[in-house]
Amino acid sequence: MAESPESQIPPRRPRVALLVESSNAYGRGLLRGMASYVRAHGSWSIQLPEMGRGGPVPDWLADWEGDGIIARIEHEEIAEAVRAKNVPTIDLSAGRLLPELPWIEVDEAAVAKVAVDHLCGRGLEHLAFCGDQRFRWSVLRGNAFEAEASKRARSLALFHAPPVDDRVTALAEWLSKLPRPLGVFACFDRVGRELLDACRMAGLLVPEEVAVLGTDDDELVCDLSDPPLSSITLNPHGTGFLAAELLGRQMAGESVSTEGHFIPPLGLVQRRSTDVLAIEDPVLARALHFIHHHACDGIRVEDVLRAASVSRRVLESRFKERLDRSPHQEILRARIERIRALLLETDLTIAEIARRTSFQHVEYMTVAFKRALGCTPTAYRQRAGDGKGRG
Incomplete structure (x- = not known):
């Protein structure tokens, strides 16, 4: 029996507006995550304006008739425009201007811990945060950093840079007044690059006097910085995928909780801007230098003892006092960090990564990695x- 003409008509594709900036790496990562969901779960008719973060409401939105919205709702104008559409919506902003919406944001406490672990692991005792006062997420990131760093730093400074034309000068004046050697955490990579410019203006050496760490791992910004900028890798792809999944459920008539979803970072990419060991204790400095250069060569604690020319009791005591971990834990931590970098930056197989980090068996590496990070490589x-994994 032939099908009726009506049964041959394909279902109407949901019409979705993506009010997300494509002007930076994080926004593009969000959009790629949404695209991955759409490819896997059916086609949407997408409306995607060219916009910057915090930009004006697109002119077409007032007359647009659609089924759902994913938006970075960062000012009242866009909040009112989105509310007026009265369609299922997912908010990707920390601003919470429409608290009745489901929302997804970065896990700032987890970001702060990665930042403090890295800077303190470099031996830095004086820490600082540089934010951008225009954005609530920057304030939250600074608050989380303050809470984490205050447990471990000898001194702590916070500065929310004003949106002025001569901001680099203001940053140079601020940095000049802080104790050194100093570790500075920037709210995002562009502020990190401004901090590097400010160090040059103030005559401060990077990373010897000031180590600078960014957020977002925007490769172009980081690699074009002088020196190249270390940065925390967030998870915009996972965030965008989850946003699309939640919107799909909403558009299907399912109720979605308005409780926040907080996405932890993926890790950290170290570049020249934090490649320093600011350890006053020469024994600890020798031990850390040896570990960081040879952790993936199959070394044991006995090798570290020989390199540092010290007894196990003394070394264990100094590691515990200064870093709150043992030499063995530091070796394993350095190996896990190398595994993370190879997973993110290469298309090496899991077996090859295990070999390069001195795990005799993939299974041993998988267990250690999962114990440290809560998931398999x-x-x-x-x-x-x-999209590069072959493991």
Whole structure:
């Protein structure tokens, strides 16, 4: 029996507006995550304006008739425009201007811990945060950093840079007044690059006097910085995928909770801007230098003892007092960090990564990695959404 003409008509595709900036790496990562969901779960008719973060409401939105919205709602104008559409919406902003909406944001406490662990792991005792006062997420990031750093830093400074034309000069004046050697955490990579410019203006050496760490791992910004900028890798792909999944459920008539979803970072990419060991204790400095250069060569604590020319009791005591971990834990931490970098930055197989980090068996590496990060190496690479994993 032939099908009726009506049964041959394809279902109407949901019409979705993506009010997300494509002007920076994080926004583009969000959009790639949404695209991955759409490819896997059916086609949407997408309306995607060219916009910057916090930009004006697109002119077409007032007359647009659609089924759902994913938006970065960062000012009242766009909040009112989105509310007026009265369609299922997912908010990707920390601003919470429409608290009745489901929302997804970065896990700032987890970001702060990665930042403090890295800077303190470099031996830095004087820490600082540089934010951008225009954005609530920057304030939240600074608050989380303050809470984490206050447990471990000898001194702590916070500065929310004003949106002025001569901001680099203001940053140079601020940096000049702080104790050194100093570790500075920037709210995002562009502020990190401004901090590097400010160090040059103030005659401060990077990373010897001031180590600078950014957020977002925007490769162009980081690699074109002088020196190249270390940065925390967030998970915009996973965030965008989850946003699309939640919107799909809403458009299907399902109720979605308005409680926040907080997405932890994927890790950290170290470049020249934090490549320093600011350790006054020469024994600890020698031990850390040896570990950081040879952790993936199959070394044991006995090798570290020989390199540092010290007894196990003394070394264990100094590690515990200064870093709150043992030499063995530091070796394993350095190996895990190397695994993370290889997962994010290369398309090496899981077996090859295990070999390069001196794990005799993939299974041993998988257990250690999961114990440290809560997921397998393969799952970690897939979560990053880089599309390169073959493990």
